[in-house]
Structure formats: C-alpha cells, structure tokens
Amino acid sequence: MELKLTYExxxxxxxxxxxxxxxxxxxxxxxxxxxxxxxxxxxxxQTKLRSTEQEVNKIIKQMxxxxxxxxxxxxxx
Amino acid sequence: MENxxxxxxxxxxxxxxxxxxxxxxDTYWIVAEVSGHKFYANNDRHYFELIEKAxxxxxxIAKVNARAWYExxxxxxxxxxxxxxxxxxxxxxxxxxxxxxxxAHGFALILVDIDQTFTLGNLEKQRLETLHRLVAxxxxxxxxxxxxxxxxxxxLELNIVINHIAIIGSPNSEGYxxxxxxxxxxxxxxxxxxDIYQSSVQGLxxxxxxxxxxxxxxxxxxxxxxxxxxxxxxxxxxxxxxxxYQLSRAAARFPIPIxxxxxxxxxxxxxxxxxxxxxxxxxxxxxxxxxxxRDFEEEILQMQQSIIIRxxxxxxxxxxxxxxxxxxxxxxxxSLVEGHKEQMQEFKQxxxxxxxxxxxxxxSELKSSISTLxxxxxxIYSQEKNALQNAIAxxxxxxxxYLDAKKNKIGHIQSIVKMADPINILNRGFALVSxxxxxITNGEKxxxxxxxxxxxxxxxxxxxxxxxxxxxxxxxNV
Numbered sequence: 001m002e003l004k005l006t007y008e009x010x011x012x013x014x015x016x017x018x019x020x021x022x023x024x025x026x027x028x029x030x031x032x033x034x035x036x037x038x039x040x041x042x043x044x045x046q047t048k049l050r051s052t053e054q055e056v057n058k059i060i061k062q063m064x065x066x067x068x069x070x071x072x073x074x075x076x077x
Numbered sequence: 078m079e080n081x082x083x084x085x086x087x088x089x090x091x092x093x094x095x096x097x098x099x100x101x102x103d104t105y106w107i108v109a110e111v112s113g114h115k116f117y118a119n120n121d122r123h124y125f126e127l128i129e130k131a132x133x134x135x136x137x138i139a140k141v142n143a144r145a146w147y148e149x150x151x152x153x154x155x156x157x158x159x160x161x162x163x164x165x166x167x168x169x170x171x172x173x174x175x176x177x178x179x180x181a182h183g184f185a186l187i188l189v190d191i192d193q194t195f196t197l198g199n200l201e202k203q204r205l206e207t208l209h210r211l212v213a214x215x216x217x218x219x220x221x222x223x224x225x226x227x228x229x230x231x232x233l234e235l236n237i238v239i240n241h242i243a244i245i246g247s248p249n250s251e252g253y254x255x256x257x258x259x260x261x262x263x264x265x266x267x268x269x270x271x272d273i274y275q276s277s278v279q280g281l282x283x284x285x286x287x288x289x290x291x292x293x294x295x296x297x298x299x300x301x302x303x304x305x306x307x308x309x310x311x312x313x314x315x316x317x318x319x320x321x322y323q324l325s326r327a328a329a330r331f332p333i334p335i336x337x338x339x340x341x342x343x344x345x346x347x348x349x350x351x352x353x354x355x356x357x358x359x360x361x362x363x364x365x366x367x368x369x370x371r372d373f374e375e376e377i378l379q380m381q382q383s384i385i386i387r388x389x390x391x392x393x394x395x396x397x398x399x400x401x402x403x404x405x406x407x408x409x410x411x412s413l414v415e416g417h418k419e420q421m422q423e424f425k426q427x428x429x430x431x432x433x434x435x436x437x438x439x440x441s442e443l444k445s446s447i448s449t450l451x452x453x454x455x456x457i458y459s460q461e462k463n464a465l466q467n468a469i470a471x472x473x474x475x476x477x478x479y480l481d482a483k484k485n486k487i488g489h490i491q492s493i494v495k496m497a498d499p500i501n502i503l504n505r506g507f508a509l510v511s512x513x514x515x516x517i518t519n520g521e522k523x524x525x526x527x528x529x530x531x532x533x534x535x536x537x538x539x540x541x542x543x544x545x546x547x548x549x550x551x552x553x554n555v
Contacts, residue, residue, distance in 0.1 A: 007236070
C-alpha cells in the first residue's frame with residue numbers, strides 16, 4: 001500500500017473500482033484483485049479515521065516491514 | 078497671599094453642581110458610542126465613556142465619562158436580555174441621560190434608559206455598511222448573490238475527511254470544552270488531530286488578536302482540514318467583534334475552510350456569513366465534523382456493499398454464462414455425434430447394400446461362370462465320353478478284328494507248328510536222330526563208331542554208325 005495515501009486518493013480509487021465493477025468493465029480475471037484492493041482501501045480509511053496520525057504512521061511502518069522482512073531483520077540488528 | 082479672597086475647592090465644586098443642576102434639570106436623549114466599558118458585577122455598576130466621532134473618522138469630537146448605577150444597570154440588563162446584544166464598547170446607543178456633576182468625582186452622564194429600537198437599528202445599519210464595504214473592497218473574494226454572500230472561503234470544498242483541525246478560541250471556555258468533549262466522545266471512535274490557537278473572543282480588542290491567529294495558522298504551513306472558530310456557550314452575547322470588517326475580511330479570504338460555532342442563537346454574525354460552514358454552537362460544530370466524516374465512511378461502506386453485491390452478481394452471471402456455454406457445447410456435441418451416427422448409419426447401410434449388391438453381382442457372375450463351366454464341362458465330358466465310347470467301340474471292333482487276324486495267324490502258325498511237330502513228322506515216317514540226348518540236324522557231326530539214337534513213331538533204336546556218306550539233302554524235297 002502506498003505511503004501517505006490520502007482519503008481523497010483512497011476514495012477516488014474506491015469509486016473507480018466500484019464503478020468499474022458496476023459497469024462490468026472489470027473482467028472476472030481481475031475481479032478478485034480489485035475486490036481485495038477495495039477492501040484494503042476501506043480498511044485503511046477506517047483505521048485512519050480511528051487513529052491519530054502517529055498511530056497511522058506506526059501502522060504504515062508495520063505494513064512496510066511486513067512487506068519487506070529482509071530489511072526488517074537488518075534494521076532490527 | 079493670605080489677603081487674597083478665596084473659597085475652598087469643595088465650595089467651588091458644590092457651586093458648580095448647583096449651577097449645573099439648575100441649568101440641566103431634565104434628562105436628555107443622546108446618541109453616542111460606548112467606549113472603555115467596564116462592568117462591576119459585585120456592585121452592579123457600569124463605568125464607561127460616551128464618545129462622538131467626526132463623520133467618517135475615528136477622531137472623537139466629544140468624549141464624556143458615563144455611569145450606570147442600580148437603575149441604569151437594570152435597564153442595561155433588560156436591554157441585553159431582549160436584544161441579545163451586550164452593552165459594551167463599540168455599541169452605538171440612543172440613551173437617556175442625566176447630567177451630573179459630583180463635587181468629588183466630577184462631570185459624568187448617568188444612564189437612565191436605553192432605546193432598544195435605535196440601538197438595534199443602528200447595529201443593523203453598521204452591519205449593512207460593513208457588508209457593503211466587504212463586497213466593495215474585496216471584489217476578488219466576496220460577492221453578493223441574492224441575499225447570500227459568496228466568499229472565497231465558502232467556495233472551498235471541505236476535505237473528504239476532516240482530521241487536522243485548528244481551533245481558534247479560549248481553551249478554558251465552555252465552548253472549547255463542549256467542542257473537544259463532543260469530538261473525543263464520538264460514537265464512531267474517530268480520532269482527530271487538534272491544534273489550539275488561543276485567543277480571546279470577547280470585546281472589540283479581540284478583532285486584532287483573532288486576525289493574528291488566522292495569520293499564524295496560515296504561516297504554520299500545516300495542512301489543516303479546517304479551522305474551527307468557537308466561542309463561549311453562555312447566554313450572554315457579544316458578537317460585535319464578529320461583525321468587524323477586518324475579521325470578516327480575513328475569514329472571507331482565508332484559504333482553509335472555516336467552521337464557526339459562535340454560540341449565538343438569535344442572529345448570524347457577518348463572520349458567520351463569510352465562512353465555509355456556520356453552525357450555532359461549538360457542540361454543533363463538532364457534530365458537523367463527525368457527521369462529515371461519517372458521511373465519508375458510510376459512502377465507502379456503501380461502495381463496499383455494492384462492490385460485494387455486484388461482484389457476486391458478476392460471478393453468478395459469469396457462472397451462468399459458462400453454464401449455458403457448457404450446455405450449448407454439450408448439445409452441440411450431442412447433435413454432432415447424432416449427426417455422425419446417422420451418417421455412419423447411412424454409410425453402413427450404403428456399404429452393406431453396396432457390398433451385398435457387389436457380392437450378389439459376383440455371386441451371380443460366379444454362378445453364371447459355374448454354369449458356363451458346368452455346361453462346358455458337360456459338353457467336353459460328353460464329347461470326350463463319345464470319343465471314348467467311339468474309341469472303345471473302335472477298340473472293340475478293331476481288337477476283334479486284330480484278334481481274329483492274330484487267331485488266324487496263330488491258327489496258321491499252329492497248323493504250321495502242328496505240321497512241324499516231330500510226332501507228326503515221325504507219323505509221316507521220318508526218324509529223329511540224336512546223340513548224347515541232343516537232336517542232330519547236321520549229319521556231318523556224326524562219325525563212324527558214334528552211338529546214335531534213332532527215334533521212330535513208336536520205337537527207339539540204339540545203333541552204331543558203320544559208315545557215313547555225304548549227300549546234298551535234295552532227295553527229301555517234296
């Protein structure tokens with residue numbers, strides 16, 4: 001997930017996904033991917049709404065370290 | 078100096094008071110602006126000045142101390158209650174005053190009554206003037222459309238979610254507490270980042286301070302989602318500062334959306350008219366922000382819902398399509414197989430039919446060949462048979478003849494042989510001479526002294542040769 005995703009960005013992307021799915025312009029092959037992305041965006045927004053900026057930054061950092069475990073180990077030692 | 082006639086100060090001030098009393102025995106309605114107002118609640122007294130400025134300037138052309146004691150204080154209280162406007166500095170008033178000269182405290186006007194209509198009318202006039210000036214002097218940021226004022230701040234779109242909030246107000250005020258309490262305890266658990274820009278919000282002196290806070294927020298460079306301007310929560314109202322030109326102008330031009338909750342119920346201040354969003358109270362401002370964020374969340378949840386439903390529909394439709402394709406393929410395949418089957422059947426029939434025909438043909442050919450062969454053979458057979466029979470017959474005939482011929486020959490030979498038989502010869506008188514068991518046909522071999530046997534018809538004579546003579550043999554010819 002992009003760093004510092006704004007609500008606006010997330011919302012626009014969500015709306016795009018929703019309309020794509022609504023208009024059936026999305027193929028079944030990428031449907032799962034799109035739905036997954038949408039749920040990620042929604043979860044991100046909801047978390048961000050309920051967290052202070054600091055907490056959000058912490059979460060983002062966790063997300064980053066999760067996606068790159070190699071760097072995490074290096075940093076940890 | 079002691080010779081000079083004099084009176085005491087108090088004698089003079091008393092004299093002045095007497096003169097003043099006789100010169101100004103009545104009360105007077107005057108128009109003036111309140112200035113330097115102070116209220117002492119413990120003894121319920123107002124101390125202030127009344128000033129009159131030259132038209133269009135700030136220069137006072139008259140300035141007098143004024144007081145309101147118990148009676149006047151009651152009047153002021155009633156005025157504030159019914160108009161919602163605080164009696165305070167900056168207020169243009171039509172008041173009834175009594176001229177007083179106190180020997181100890183000097184000259185002052187004592188407030189006796191206030192004309193509410195004038196004050197309100199005057200406020201309205203001032204307000205219209207301020208509004209007019211705002212539009213006239215800020216054509217780039219403020220314009221009037223119908224009864225509404227469209228400002229730069231009002232035209233700003235609120236961010237989709239409000240999170241960073243700059244509050245201008247007093248952190249100890251009820252309004253601030255109401256606002257933060259409502260925000261912090263929102264039922265959805267939303268969190269906010271709040272910076273407080275502390276400022277007094279009462280009295281005309283607050284104008285400069287408030288404008289400064291807007292400047293501070295702007296230069297902070299922080300990306301606030303909105304600026305919340307809140308004030309008090311009490312019943313007392315004093316929003317003259319929110320009617321001032323500079324503050325209204327700053328609010329109208331401000332590049333971050335402003336939300337006001339100024340805690341007044343009766344009227345809308347000019348600042349309220351200039352800002353992006355105006356609500357009645359700080360609590361309502363907080364509720365507005367929460368609802369704004371909730372709208373966002375509901376919208377994304379709505380999208381989530383529709384994405385889920387639509388996805389499921391899409392998948393169902395897709396499966397349906399696959400299914401119908403499958404059925405179509407199956408049917409197609411089945412009918413193809415059927416078609417081939419029929420064709421095969423036809424082929425089979427054709428092949429069998431043709432084969433039978435060919436076989437029949439061959440059979441009949443064979444039959445005819447056989448019959449041809451048969452008849453041919455018969456013919457040959459009968460021919461051969463005939464030939465054979467002929468041959469046999471011939472053989473029979475010929476062999477008979479042959480045998481007869483041979484018989485004849487044999488008979489002849491037999492007769493010859495019979496004639497030649499020695500017996501017969503002997504019968505006819507001839508004898509057979511033999512020597513040593515052998516028939517002698519040639520007499521030359523017989524020598525004198527040989528013992529020879531002479532055989533006659535019924536007698537055999539043993540003799541000895543006494544002589545031999547040669548002969549030609551012709552004497553025996555017949």
